[in-house]
Amino acid sequence: MLAKLIHNELIKVLYKRRTYISFLLITVLIPVIVYAIDYGAVSLQNKIYGQMQDSFIFIGTIINGNLAAYLIIAILITHMPFLSTIIPSEIISGEYSKGTFRLYLTRSITRRAVFFSKVVVVFIYTTIMMFYFFFYSLFIANLMLGPGELIVFHKGVLLLSEDDVVWRFFLGCIFSNLVMLTIAYLCLLFSSFSKNSVTPIISTISIVFVGTAISFIPIDIFELIDPYLFTGYIDIFLLAFYYPVPQEVFVQCLVVCLIWTILFILVGYLNFSKRDIVE
Amino acid sequence: MSNKILSFKNISKSYSNIVALEQISFDIPKNSIFGILGANGSGKSTFMKILPGLIQNWSGEIFHNGKFVEKNNIKLRDKFGYLIEAPTFYEYLSARKNLEILSRISPNHSLDIDYILELVNLKSRSEDKVSAYSYGMKQRLGIAQCLIHNPEILILDEPNNGLDPNGIQDMIKLIKNLRTEGKTICLSTHNLRDVEELCTHFTVFQNGKNSKTCSMEKQIKNSKTWIVNTKDIDSALEKLKNSDIFEVISVFNKNILIESMEIQSLDDIHEILSDIEIYKISKESNLIGYFDASKTDS
Numbered sequence: 001m002l003a004k005l006i007h008n009e010l011i012k013v014l015y016k017r018r019t020y021i022s023f024l025l026i027t028v029l030i031p032v033i034v035y036a037i038d039y040g041a042v043s044l045q046n047k048i049y050g051q052m053q054d055s056f057i058f059i060g061t062i063i064n065g066n067l068a069a070y071l072i073i074a075i076l077i078t079h080m081p082f083l084s085t086i087i088p089s090e091i092i093s094g095e096y097s098k099g100t101f102r103l104y105l106t107r108s109i110t111r112r113a114v115f116f117s118k119v120v121v122v123f124i125y126t127t128i129m130m131f132y133f134f135f136y137s138l139f140i141a142n143l144m145l146g147p148g149e150l151i152v153f154h155k156g157v158l159l160l161s162e163d164d165v166v167w168r169f170f171l172g173c174i175f176s177n178l179v180m181l182t183i184a185y186l187c188l189l190f191s192s193f194s195k196n197s198v199t200p201i202i203s204t205i206s207i208v209f210v211g212t213a214i215s216f217i218p219i220d221i222f223e224l225i226d227p228y229l230f231t232g233y234i235d236i237f238l239l240a241f242y243y244p245v246p247q248e249v250f251v252q253c254l255v256v257c258l259i260w261t262i263l264f265i266l267v268g269y270l271n272f273s274k275r276d277i278v279e
Numbered sequence: 280m281s282n283k284i285l286s287f288k289n290i291s292k293s294y295s296n297i298v299a300l301e302q303i304s305f306d307i308p309k310n311s312i313f314g315i316l317g318a319n320g321s322g323k324s325t326f327m328k329i330l331p332g333l334i335q336n337w338s339g340e341i342f343h344n345g346k347f348v349e350k351n352n353i354k355l356r357d358k359f360g361y362l363i364e365a366p367t368f369y370e371y372l373s374a375r376k377n378l379e380i381l382s383r384i385s386p387n388h389s390l391d392i393d394y395i396l397e398l399v400n401l402k403s404r405s406e407d408k409v410s411a412y413s414y415g416m417k418q419r420l421g422i423a424q425c426l427i428h429n430p431e432i433l434i435l436d437e438p439n440n441g442l443d444p445n446g447i448q449d450m451i452k453l454i455k456n457l458r459t460e461g462k463t464i465c466l467s468t469h470n471l472r473d474v475e476e477l478c479t480h481f482t483v484f485q486n487g488k489n490s491k492t493c494s495m496e497k498q499i500k501n502s503k504t505w506i507v508n509t510k511d512i513d514s515a516l517e518k519l520k521n522s523d524i525f526e527v528i529s530v531f532n533k534n535i536l537i538e539s540m541e542i543q544s545l546d547d548i549h550e551i552l553s554d555i556e557i558y559k560i561s562k563e564s565n566l567i568g569y570f571d572a573s574k575t576d577s
Contacts, residue, residue, distance in 0.1 A: 004383045011380060015371055099367035103424060106331035106361040107384045108353045277333035278325075 001109060005117035013087060013121055022083035022129050030072060030137050034144045037068045048151070056157070064148030066165050068141035070241065073134060073169075077176060077237055080133065081208045082201075084180040087125045088187040089204070090197030091118050092272065097195050101277045111273045119188065119265055126184045127177055134173040138166075154242045171245070172237035175253055182230040182257045182264070183208060189268040192275070207231070227252060230260045283345070284309040284432060284463050290339035292325055298487055299325045303339070305482045305492040307432075307465055312458055314474040315467040316566065317484030323467035324364055326484070327436040331361045357386045360425030360433045365440070366417040370410035374401055374420050377409060378427055385428035392427070399423045399453065415446035422453060433457065435466040439473050451477055471566045481566075495564065503539045504528070504563040505548060510556040522551050536563070 013019050037044060041063040048062060092115075095101045105111065150160040160168070183204060190200035211231025214222045226232040233253040239246055283306040290303040300322045307313045317323045328334040330341065332351050341348040348355055368377045378392045396402040399419040409417065418438065425433050438454065439447045454464055454477055468474060474481050475495070482492040505525075509515045512533055519525050519537055524547060528536040539547075548560055 001384070008380045008383055011372075011376065012369060015369075015376070017371075098370070099365065100369060102333060102361075102363045102367055103381065104384075105333060106356060106359070106363065107381065107428075108356040108386065109384050110353055274335055276335055277328065 002113050002117060002120075005109065005113055006120050009091075009117045009121040010124070013091075013125060018086055018090075019125070022086055023132060025083070026129075026133050026136060029076075030140050031144070033072050033075075034065075034068050034141045037063065037071065037141075038145055062148075062151050063145065064150075065138070065142030065145040066148060066150040066160075066162070068145050069138040069169070070150055070152065072137045072141065073172070073237055074235070076133070077235055078212070080130070080176070080180055081183045081234065082205060083129060084126050084184045085187040085201045085204050088122045088184045089191055089200040091122060091188065092191040092268075093194040093197050093200060094191075096277070097197075105277060112269065115192075115269050115272050119185070122184050122188055123181060126181050130177040130180055131173060134169055134176070138169055150241070152241045158241070158243055160241065160243075168240045168245075171250075172240035175233070175240070175250055176237045178254065178257045179230055179233045179236060182261045185261050185264040185268070189264040189271075192268040192272045208234070228256055230257050233257065282308050284343070285465070286342040286345075288340040288342070290326065290329060290337060290341070292329065292334060292337040300329075300337070301487045303484075303487075303489050305489055307463060308480060310458065310461060310463055311479045312454060312477050313463070313465045314478035314481035315465065315484060315489075316469070316471070316474050316481050317467070318469055321469075321484040322487040323469075323484050324436055325487075327361075327363055327434060327467055330359065330434060331356060331363065333363065357428060358431050360428065360430035362418075362421040362425050362433070362435045362438060364436050366414075366421030368409040368417065368420065368424075371408060373406050373408055374412070374423075375405040377420070378423060381424050382427050390427060390429050395423045395426050398426065400449070414441045415443065415449075418442060418446065418450065419453075422450075426457075430462070432463045432465065435464060437468055438466055439468065439470060447473075471564075474566055475564050483566075498564050498566070499562050502562055502564055505537050505539070506559075506561050506563055507535045507537060507548065507552070507557065508533055508559040508561075509535070509552070510558065515552055515555050515557075518551055518555070525551070533558070 041061065045061060045063055095104065105114065147162050149162060150165050152158045152160065186207065187200045187204040190203045191197070194200050194203075208231055211229045212234065214229060215226050215232045233256065236249070236253050239249055285307040287306075288304050290300055291298070292300040303322075303326060315323050315326065325334065329337050335351075343355060343358070368374075369380070372380070374396065375392060378395065382392060392405075393402060396405045399422050401416060401419055401423065404412070404416065409420065412420065418441070422433075422435075422438070425435070435454070439450050442450060451473075454466070458464060466473070466477070478495055480492070480494045481498070482489045484490075507515060507519070510533070512530065512535065515535060516527060516530065519527055519535060523540075525537040525539050528538050530536070537548075545560060545562075549557075
């Protein structure tokens with residue numbers, strides 16, 4: 001039955017226009033940014049050279065597809081929480097407000113199965129969106145600017161060879177997706193309480209904003225709690241390009257995100273299973 | 280074997296300090312069209328949401344074919360088709376897609392979608408998005424979704440609500456046809472005509488309680504209200520006013536609404552109006568009496 005419910009949820013999501021907003025934005029925005037990077041390559045290179053020209057002599061250019069993709073993802077990753085709330089925000093609240101649960105929940109299906117089919121669909125949507133964001137950026141950037149070695153700053157200058165880049169993007173993508181999934185499930189939790197799809201988005205983004213602020217404000221108490229907040233890992237993608245990769249931080253991110261995710265899903269389920277459908 | 284397909288015993292439901300339903304008890308006979316009559320806010324819709332599990336915390340007992348029904352009995356839902364309140368659908372999907380979604384989670388003996396669409400006269404518009412449907416079409420689609428798993432009992436909450444006269448007639452015809460197919464129908468309404476025209480049995484909800492449950496046949500038999508449709512209205516009025524048996528309640532068009540002190544037969548009226556040309560004399564169900572009482576109570 002769960003497979004049939006997932007099938008239904010996928011149809012509901014696929015036929016909604018809002019599903020495609022994030023994909024449309026990513027599709028349009030990335031080539032524009034890559035073009036802008038290409039257009040301003042000389043100026044960008046001078047800025048990067050400017051910091052290193054006393055120590056290094058570069059032959060050729062450091063601006064290439066890998067660097068462009070790295071910069072694009074580093075800049076846009078902090079905005080991805082907003083896109084990851086688009087579907088979960090209304091996957092439950094939308095059915096409350098439109099009254100479609102009166103159709104759906106009167107069938108011989110359990111609320112548990114309905115809720116978990118929605119959990120699965122949120123997983124599918126967020127994961128596809130994040131992989132699309134990462135690898136579309138990489139593909140378009142490489143297509144427009146060509147491949148090359150990636151220069152990043154970590155304990156000085158780190159030059160990563162072409163062969164050493166793709167798996168790092170993949171690692172960054174997996175863990176960024178884990179954080180975005182946690183945010184999406186936080187939004188799903190709010191969706192189970194709300195009667196409209198705006199409140200879950202506002203609530204989720206507010207929490208992400210506060211959490212991110214905690215990560216950036218260098219106060220002892222904040223530094224103490226930051227490792228336990230999923231919001232502290234939104235930019236974990238950057239750590240995939242460190243040498244060596246800080247495995248302990250990735251493990252910590254995995255544990256923290258899983259705990260928060262389980263908590264959000266559990267509370268959301270308990271609320272959903274007990275709620276009267278009076279709308 | 281009992282004729283009751285569904286029995287409700289002492290159903291109660293409260294929202295914080297508001298009592299929505301209090302000790303509701305009645306039986307629904309097999310293959311009946313059972314009307315739940317009540318004013319707005321009398322608790323009809325809350326009651327309708329209890330059986331399908333849309334409302335969770337309530338007290339009381341429900342029996343299906345004499346067997347106790349556990350709360351949230353999922354399997355039993357296969358036997359019921361629900362249309363709760365206004366018909367709501369995934370408006371961005373076509374009628375067919377909506378039915379496919381519901382069919383997918385219905386038991387294996389689901390009826391053919393084309394057959395259902397034909398039954399509710401929507402086959403020609405089945406590929407249109409539901410957002411393009413009129414209210415009447417949505418209501419018919421609401422009946423279609425009820426029927427998709429071929430249930431034995433249909434629970435319809437205000438099925439004629441918002442329909443124009445043609446829509447109401449279509450709906451009445453459809454509900455009567457469903458009864459002839461052997462289904463039991465339980466519908467809630469605040470419209471007396473719906474109950475008079477459709478229902479074989481009814482109960483009346485007043486302020487969250489049900490005050491009376493009765494068959495329509497018995498109600499009409501016990502009624503003391505008649506409508507006399509006559510050519511010579513003045514003479515008829517004079518004769519009826521002079522009689523000791525009847526009291527004239529109102530006069531409208533060529534009709535006189537009268538009420539007798541005791542239960543009278545048709546012959547009594549014919550005797551009084553023996554020399555007057557009468558088109559029709561009909562006995563009224565007098566359901567309005569319950570309705571007025573419910574308004575007065577609240």
